[in-house]
Amino acid sequence: MGFPLDLSTLGSAFLFGTTLFGAFLVALWVSLVFWAYRDSRTRTQDRLLRVLAALLALVLGPLGVLVYLVLRPARTLEEVYQAALEEEALLAEIEARTACPGCGNRTSSDWQLCPTCHTRLRRPCSRCGKLMELPWKICPHCATPAPGTRLETVPVENGKPVD
Ligand SMILES: [Zn+2]
Ligand SMILES: [Zn+2]
Secondary structure, three states, rough: OOOOOOOOHHHHHHHHHHHHHHHHHHHHHHHHHHHHHHHHHHHHHOOHHHHHHHHHHHOOOOOHHHHHHHHOOOOOOHHHHHHHHHHHHHHHHHHHEEOOOOOOOOOOOOOOOOOOOEEHHHEEEEOOOOOOOOOOOOOOOOEOOOOOOOOOOOOEEEEEOOO
16 A cells, blocks of 8 residues: 555645745735835825835834834824814813903903903802802802892702702
8 A cells, every 4th residue: 555645746735835825925925015004104294204114014024014013103193183183172262261252361260350351251159259150140169049040040959950
């Protein structure tokens, strides 16, 4: 009895397997290069840096991608843009909150009126004396309704205001 498989069949099977594995490696390598280039495109507008990222993946493969992952900018351009927008909106909100509605000058949150144009900004609570915003109908500190506010407009249940 001979071998169940002769050597040439074994050899071609080995060759087939090796070729398949090689093709897989090449595909993996190429996709790493594409991935590094695409990822760098979302993080930097510098063309040179993008090419460097792709080169790193091309020359060093998985190791290059590892190096790229360590060195790449932490935030994508989209995230940087969103953060800038949020910061701008926050600043505008703070600006609007501290600006006097009468003259636009900056005011402080503990002022009753604007020192420049004498616009009323806040009023003291009739009971505890703490400052209330003008639209507030009830004092948030001691729960006393503002003078002139009818109690029916401030729903109260068990002594606590409800909304
Ligand atoms: Zn003013
Ligand atoms: Zn009060």
